[in-house]
Amino acid sequence: MKGKMEGTVGIAVGSAIQIATLVVPLLVIVGWIAHKELTLFFANFETVCLFVSVLLVNMLVQDGKSNYMEGVMLIGLYLVIALAFWVA
Numbered sequence: 864m865k866g867k868m869e870g871t872v873g874i875a876v877g878s879a880i881q882i883a884t885l886v887v888p889l890l891v892i893v894g895w896i897a898h899k900e901l902t903l904f905f906a907n908f909e910t911v912c913l914f915v916s917v918l919l920v921n922m923l924v925q926d927g928k929s930n931y932m933e934g935v936m937l938i939g940l941y942l943v944i945a946l947a948f949w950v951a
Contacts, residue, residue: 872924908951912944 887903894901905913919940923933 868927868929912947916940916944
């Protein structure tokens, strides 16, 4: 599987897009049926976290190459966002 960066990125990004466009709206509809409030309204903090994560992933996969430092950056971003949500 070495040298298959394009396919790997396509699968990862494609899965994220599928979740964002299908599962989240479906959960809103399920929430309506179950009489639980679930909207697609995101607070400023959540929107900024999403924007920063999308920006970083875009910058890291743009060149089509990968190394351990890029993986460490993504894991670090994940930990920072998780810690920020836990504290907030």
